[in-house]
Amino acid sequence: MRLPGSAWALLGVPAFLYVGLDAILGVDAAAAAVALGVLAIASVLVVLPYLTDHPVARLGAAGVYLFLVLAVVSVVGSGALSAVGGSGIALGALAAGPMVVLLGTALYEGGLGTRVVGLALACTDGLVLLSATTAAPALGSASLASDRVLAYFDVISSQLHALESALAGGSASLAPLAGASDPAFVALTGLALLGTLLAIVRPASGRGDPLPAVEPSRVPEAPPELPLSSAFVQVLAERSRPEPPPPGRLPGFPSLLTGLLAGGIVLALLYGSPASALLAVGIGAILGVAVVIGVLRTSAAAGSTGASAAPVAAGARERG
């Protein structure tokens, strides 16, 4: 189901377009042209459903997943990487991967958590691409597209080995993703994160039904053709109507700013003392869980209600 406001997810496009282009540019021209073609087609197909509600657009976006997976598997599996066209297709598919993951989860997800996980997965994929671009051997001024594809899988393999050794008591600093960093990518990822969060910062009930955000148009009601007393008709006319919050009040923004502030503190700590940053994140996570559970338990202990679920705001629309 497409959520209202999901177009904010398009703020993630620059970050992953940047990573994709970074992976493609710098390889031999012929393969780069093919890869760029694949990236362009995939990008258009996944962005299109955000711009139009036409079912064909959604079908095309769904087809992109299948195409990218099949492209990479068939090219790598058939050994066609040595061919220019094959390596170009595979590289283009891998370069389009992060953007497709991000926009796909934002478009077809079932919950906000999926969007966040989609963003995290897209970032991870982007970091793998960045590492692969750095790690692939360069031949003169350009590297082979096939080398970048193979480097991509090498990075994943090395990351898994590093994790295995870290779990066995070794150091995790050997993990290729630990060192992967690009200031431009970090900045653009911040934009993508903002897009993910802005998509949910809008007045809505727990079921996603919109809450009044703007002054409703006051259409004068026709007097009901029912035998109602004049006193009741007067009370009916004076009943409360859906009201928006006072101007200037932006729901959720204080919490959003708090979250961004916490992120900034962690970022500063990471640059200053990475170990203390990780410690702060761990302690913060535990404290956060404790506070949230505490709030829920405290209020639940105040009593139980006979109502099994919150009424939906959709029902607030007048029935008569």
Added chain:
Amino acid sequence: MPRARVVLTPRGWGLLAGGFLALLLGALAVSPLILLIGVVVSVFAGGEVVVFAFATRWVAPDALSVRRYENSSQLAVDGLGTMALEIERGPGPGAYVEVFDRTPEPLRPVVGTPRLATWWASGRPVRLAYAYRADRRGAYEIGPVIVVAHDPIGLAFRIATLEGRWPVEAVPQAAYWRADLTERLRSAPLGQVLVDLRGRGSEFRSLREYEASDDFRTIVWKRSTFERLYVRESESENRNEIALLLDTSRAMAVGLPGGDALDQAVDAALLIARYAFSQGDHVALLLHSDQPQVFLPLGRRIDHSVSIDRALAAATCTGTTFRFGSALQLLGDRLSRPTAIFAFTALGSEPPIEVVARLRSAGHRLFVFVPDPIAQFPPLPDPFQASVVEFSSVPERARQMRAVEIARARGIPTSTYGRAGLPDLVASQFAQLRAGAAGG
């Protein structure tokens, strides 16, 4: 005990879970960037929930008060009722709230709404006003009022239940109060049950001077002098005593909602009661399943009429079986004068012969109306389905028909009724009584 709590919505749980999964993924990737995403999302979601819980502490029963206006408390089925209420809140920050006055399903709002989603700042009340139609007979309660404060971005809500219910009775309107039926009722005083004492009743009307034809015992000595004698003139008592017995066992729930066998019986009983009251008759009511549910002794005052209306409106089937003998015995004990007893029952048990004999010896007359279980439903369009239903109901129907035959064999006028036509049946019974054709 206050009834309020904060609940995380699936959106809230999803966002928190997404944040923690991002943290986990960041740890696995050993990537500060992904860790950062997890931190921002987790702090955002957790902070929002905590701030919301703190800011909406006033959404609690002790900080909110409900005041209902003077509203409808009794209305006819398909009639119009009104409800208006005002909710005041205590001090505190504004919040998005959804106010919901819980209305039973048969009370259908037609104007206005019992729900409102709005931004609620302190210092002003929330007023709800709506009119509704009653789709079905019954005694209902409007309320409680439920106030739900929504987190502005839907991560959590706080719900408070406010007592302050409003009882509403939907009384069957006299849909069958047709001219032809009332004519037939009017022409049918209850035959042998009629007590006509020709001016020698017990109810005082006035004093007048003694005449030679007067009974010597009617002289009022205290008011009389040697020159002039006065006699007491009494009102002629030609009023009837009528008892309505309704079976409220589960067997009477057969039929469509709002039109089952008990609903038909209630309609017919109301028809009799209203006509009887209009003629000044005395009416008693007994709702009985395996034990008495409601008993209203004979009476004819307006408040008694209202009590009967209310009891009939609220009549509901219980999950038990009907004990006909015990119901008749109770009526026999409570009815001191010869009474026509109209019993609407699925005949879960046969009327015991000794109880019937006792009633008869006391001058009571019993008329029984039994719902036909198959005829309580509209005919099925598919012949196969119809035959399946008919086949499955054979045992119950056979048992009931046997009970009907036994009742008739014991001299009790017993009729069966379907989805419609019970009022006609009742009117016919009156007519037969008048003609003296029915025994009992």
